[in-house]
Amino acid sequence: MGLSPKTIQEVQDRAEIEEVVGDYVPLKKKGQNMWACCPFHDEKTPSFSVAPNKGIYKCFGCGKAGDSIQFIMDLEGLNFPEAIRQLADKYGIEIEETESSPEQQEAYNERESLYIVLNFAAEYFKDLLHNHPEGKSIGLSYFKERGFSHATIEEFDLGFTLDQWDGLIKAAKAAGHSEELLEKAGLIIKKEDKTYDRFRNRVIFPIHSISGKPIAFGARILINDKKQPKYINSPETDVYHKSEVLYGIAQAKKSIRDEENCYLVEGYTDVISLHQSGVENVVASSGTSLTTQQIKLIGRYAQNVTVLFDGDAAGLKAAMRGIDLILEGGLNVKVVIFPDGEDPDSYSQKMGDEAFKSFLKENAKDFIRFKSDLLLEETKQDPIKKAETIQDIVRSISKIPDPVKRAIYIKECSDILEIDEALLIAEQNKVVLREKESKGDITKRQANYLSESFSQAPEQIQKQYTPFDVAALQERESIRLLLTYAELPLADDKLVIDYLLQELSDTDFIHPVYAEILEDFVSHLKDGTILNESHFIKNGSEEVRKVIFSLYTDRYELSENWEKKFEIYTPHERHILNDSIYIHVLRLKHRSILHLIDKNTEKLKDSVSQEDEQIILQYLMQLNQAKMEIGNLLGMVVVK
Structure with a gap:
């Protein structure tokens, strides 16, 4: 027996594309259509479009397209009659049979x-x-x-x-x-x-x-x-196929989509107890360790996963393996750890529904804080183990496919562990390159070359400059930022020009050409004119023109392969302008102070009166105090 044309037609008429697709992935309206991350392939930004007025879907990433029936066939692995029967059951349509081969x-x-x-x-x-x-x-x-x-x-x-x-x-x-x-x-x-x-x-x-x-x-x-x-x-x-199934998904899928979060537990009774406590967006792996297919299944409904674990050591180690797999799947991860001797089942019943829900929200830790708290507790005062722990956390971050998310997590890791962000980025990029080398995406020679470039610490380069040279470099950067971004707003709605000039008002430029450019800029500003590089190219002295040309012609250009091939993310300066300018001003003042310290130290070597010596020493004490305060803001290690 087969399906009658009447049944097929009725299913086609009743099966609204947005309802059918919405059972599997969260849809967000944008214009006339609805969008989601494609359930057929991994992607970072939504390219899967549903057109309710036409009754069709189309993925602009992998090319999958069709109607409600085709969607069920592709996603569930069903043939046409099976898909019709499943949709008929969903909409309560009576099935009529006809003869089939x-x-x-x-x-x-x-x-x-x-x-x-x-x-x-x-x-x-x-x-x-x-x-x-x-x-x-x-x-x-x-x-x-x-x-x-x-x-x-x-x-x-x-x-x-x-x-x-x-x-x-x-x-x-x-x-x-x-x-x-x-x-x-x-x-x-x-x-x-x-x-x-x-x-x-x-x-x-x-x-x-x-x-x-x-x-x-x-x-x-x-x-x-x-x-x-x-x-x-x-x-x-x-x-x-147990690697593709999650226990409780049928009961949880709507709540997962509504809450935009999925709680992941270990056992059947954990799922049932939490569901009964009102936490319905909960599932468990089905008799197996967490798999990539199960993570993709969660990803159809939500991009956020909160992993619930009891406090025993073996369970926590297993949790970390699962966390890395979830991160690799492109989902966001938090962790809740229960007190010793408790698990989600026992604790939910002990606390009561509302108290338990509050506990889950208040104790959800970001995966970085979870790993750092857990691993650093074990390292105590052992610096070698601490370094290994930091590398382990960076390895987890490197598994995140989205480079923007990686950058955000690196920043958070830097804040939590109090380690320079640049060092963590370098370590992360090395991990990414080693992974790509192991997969054969790049050669060992390429990986070694790029890894060596990450090891070039800025301090190694700066050692060849005098304090005067370094201060001049910071002044040069001030001019570049001023001419490039003068009229752009910062976070507090203050313009770059206002903030920079205010901060530079008590700083004397020591390089004569940069001082000349700044003086000309400020002079024209009094008449309401904001100068750009064109003015200095046309009207500046030969020395000024040379500086402007050097500011706006780079010898090297970042290859697009860094993002497209190597997945190494370097944010555009406009996106981090607030931080860039703030840090630059601090560095400028810090380098200027170093130059003044150097200059006044030299004065002490000359034959000066006892009164002048006391004045210089008092001034040096003030300069060193300012140096330490700015150094602390920059995260530098400043030797007293």
Whole structure:
């Protein structure tokens, strides 16, 4: 039997593209269309467009396009009839059947039969839990002891199996299901001499597909038996691939999308307890360590993940591995750690719903602070271990695919660990290059060359300059910033020209050409004229013209490969103008002070009166105090 044209047409008419796509990815309206990050490929900015008025979607990144039915086919891996049936079920449309070819019927039945027998098993386990004496006295009692309400037990389809070798086999055969189908669904085990139920004398946790169909089971034993594992899970089948499934996703997907955050826990009972506490945007990995496919599944609904872990050392180490994988998947990560001896399940029940929700919000740590707190606690006063810890944190940051996010996290890491940002950037870029070299994206020679360039510390270059030369370099930078950005606003709405000239008012330029340019600039400003480089090129002296030419002609230009090929992000100066100018003014004053210290120290060497010597010494004390204050603001190590 096949689907009637009437059924297909009705599904096509009823399946609104924004509703269908919105079940999988969060859509944001922009103009007439709606946009999201594409669920078919990894991307940093949304290129997936949904046009409600046309009933179609189109990804301008990977090229995927189609209507509601095609979307379900592509995303769920379904054929056309399966997609129609899933949408018909969503919209409550009655399905009419027509004749189909034997091949089509066989292909459809293979997958559909697995869903049918798995649903039968789920109903069988539920019936035993609620209606069999052992189910009620053992299974239902266990769930109630865990604090699960009747509504929660129903919502998650929880069940129970008897201590029998063939209870499910007999019930399934009586309902017309074959042993072959039961085996393909992972419900029974067949050996040469015997066939028996996979799940026996355990409480059952059905695992659902995104659309809510039972596709596998987890089962927990309730007796102390060291010969048997605490949990057993369904094997891989044609409809169940554990690396692609998250426990609780069917119940959580709407809340994850609404809250724009997904809580990630370790076990079935954690998911259920949190859901019952009102934290419905929660899932767990399905009998496996966290995988890239599971991270992509979360990414369909939200870009933020909060990982919940108890405080034992082994769990925290595992948490860090999972965090790196989530970062690599392009999602934002926070971590909540529970007190010793507590887990999400026990703590949610101990605190109560509202207090527990508040706890989660108040104790969510950024992943950098989490790793630094955890690892630096272990290093104590060991500088070698501390250096290794910092490198480990930088390695985590380097896994983030978005270079802008990497830059932000590097800044935060610099603030938390009190380490120069430039050193962290250099280390991060080395990690990125090593990773690219290992993947074969660049050669070892390229990686070595670029890594060496990151090791060139500015201090090594500055050592060849006198204090006068360095102060002159800062004055040159003042002129460049003034001529380039004079009329641009800063964060406090003050113009660059106003801020710079105010800060430079108590600083005397020591380089005669730069002093000449500044004096000319200020002089014209009194008449309301803001000069730019063109004025000095046309009217300046030969020395002034040379300076202007050197300011606006760079010998080197940053290759576009740094971002496109090597993924090394260098922000444009306009984007960080506030910080650039503030730091520049501090450095200018710092270098000017160094020059004055150098100059007055030389004076002391000359033959001067005792009175003049005291005046110079007093002045040097003031200069050194100012040097230390500015040095502290710049994060420099200033020797007294």
